[in-house]
Amino acid sequence: MIRPVLALLLLSVPPAFAQAPNSPPPVVGLARVELRPVTESADYVGRIQAKDRVDITARISAYLETRLFIEGAEVVPGAPLYRLERAPFEAALDQQNAAVAQAQARADQAEVAFARVEALQGTAAALRSAFDDNRANRLAALAALKAARAQARLAQINLDYTEIGAPIGGKIGRATVSAGNVVGPASGPLTAIFSQDPMQVVFPIPVRALLTLEQRHSATGIFGAVQIRIRLPDGRLYEHPGRIDYKDPSVAANTDTIVLRATIPNPPLRIAAPNEPMERALIDGAFVRVSIEGLTPVVMTTVPRQAILTDVQGNYVWVINAENKAERRPVQLGQSTAQLAVIASGLTEGETVVVDGLQRVRPGIVVNPASITPPLVVTPATTTGR
Incomplete structure (x- = not known):
């Protein structure tokens, strides 16, 4: 008799997720699914690079007499950087000027x-051979x-190559060769100059993400429809936005990404004292x-965000009919923030979802909607790629 009794007891236990017959519906808070303007933002890892970089190399082999710059300083185009020994080249120039004379x-x-032989042409004293010889001598001379x-x-x-000047303006690096050495084209760079303002940032973006951006901004193109903002290595948001101006013509096969490049201002942080390096953020x-931020909000x-739940099957919400x-x-x-979730598919405007009391909701149960949460005041909402 023990087994039948146990069976009856097991059959009488209600399912764990079933709503008790006499229990009141659970109280939940709701929110409406809404269309709102969203300024999208997707994050990537990039690298700052100077717009122009020039390696300074000696064009002739000569003794390096003097370095004329301060390492780490900013120089203007044409600023003198190095002076090489001039005496041998001055002598060579004098020699060539004498040869010209x-x-x-x-x-x-x-x-x-x-001219004398030419004047005799047509007279009895004229010789054709003399004319030809003098004409040849004239042309050879x-x-x-x-x-x-x-x-x-x-x-x-x-x-002139003994005076080495700056071909571009920018910050100059350290000197790799000291005065007193013999330098030449085979000696390698003596230093390098990096342009400072503006700077460039290059970053890879998945091809799928780029295609989505291009489709969304097909009317204007992404170059004119988005801007970029950067966070510095210490986490600070850089105050100056930049604009994308280049897209690589090929995709990296091993990562399925394509490189974009943006130009961004890099003004001085403060006015530097004379002979003091100029400080800039980038x-x-x-x-x-x-x-990457859209300049024009998109209605989505x-x-x-608290309505979104996640399990092994993915993201879901509780919809109340x-x-x-x-x-x-x-x-x-889609792209979301801590307060707002953008729904790419699964919901339509006007539906209601549970945002409070989620732990009390089970499939098919009747709920008691206590209130509908007012719309978030976000004008426009800014979302970040997740």
Whole structure:
């Protein structure tokens, strides 16, 4: 008799999730599914890089006499950086100038001789061979003069190379070679200059995310429809926004990402004293967090974030129908914040979802909607990619 009694007892126990027949409906708080303008934002990892970088290299082999800059300072285009030994190149220029003078004298002599022979043409004293010889001598002398002038010009260029100046403005790095060494084209860079304002930030973005952005902003294009904001390595939000100006023409096959580049201002943090390095927030090579933000809000389906629940099957909400019955509804989330969830699919405007008393809701039970939460005052809402 023990087994039948146990069976009867087990059959009489109600299911764990069933609503007791005489218990009142659980009280829950509701919120309406709404359409609202949302300014989207998606985060990526990027790297700061100078818009221009120039390695300073000696164009000639010579003795390095003087370094003329302060390491880490900002220089303007044309600022003197190094001075190389000039004496050998001055002597070479003098030698070539003398060669030009000699060639000029020979050319003048050949010109006079040719003019004399040319004047005799048509007379009995004229000789065709003499005319041809003098014309050839004249042309050879003029060619020699041209070659001498070219050599003198080359000597002047080499002399000018003894003064090394800044080809661009920006912050100059440390000197890799000290005065007293012999430097040349094979010596490698003497230093480098990095442009400072504006700077660039490059960052990879998944191809799917880029296609979504391009589709959403197809009318204007993403270059004109979004801006970027960055967080510095210490977590601070950088105050100046930037704009995307370049997209790589190919996708990285191993990561399925494409690189975007944005330009962003980098003004001085303060006015530096003379001979003091200028301080700026953005540094070439630094890693930053990059947020792509839409300039124009997009109307999207939203619910309060607390309505979203998650289990092994994914994200879902409790929808309350016209009979106050609870329905489990799977949803796909878009970009969201701690207060607001953007619904990509699963809900429509005007439906009601549970936001309070979620632990008391089970599929199919009748609930007692105590109140409907007023809409969040967010104008517009800013969402972050999750």
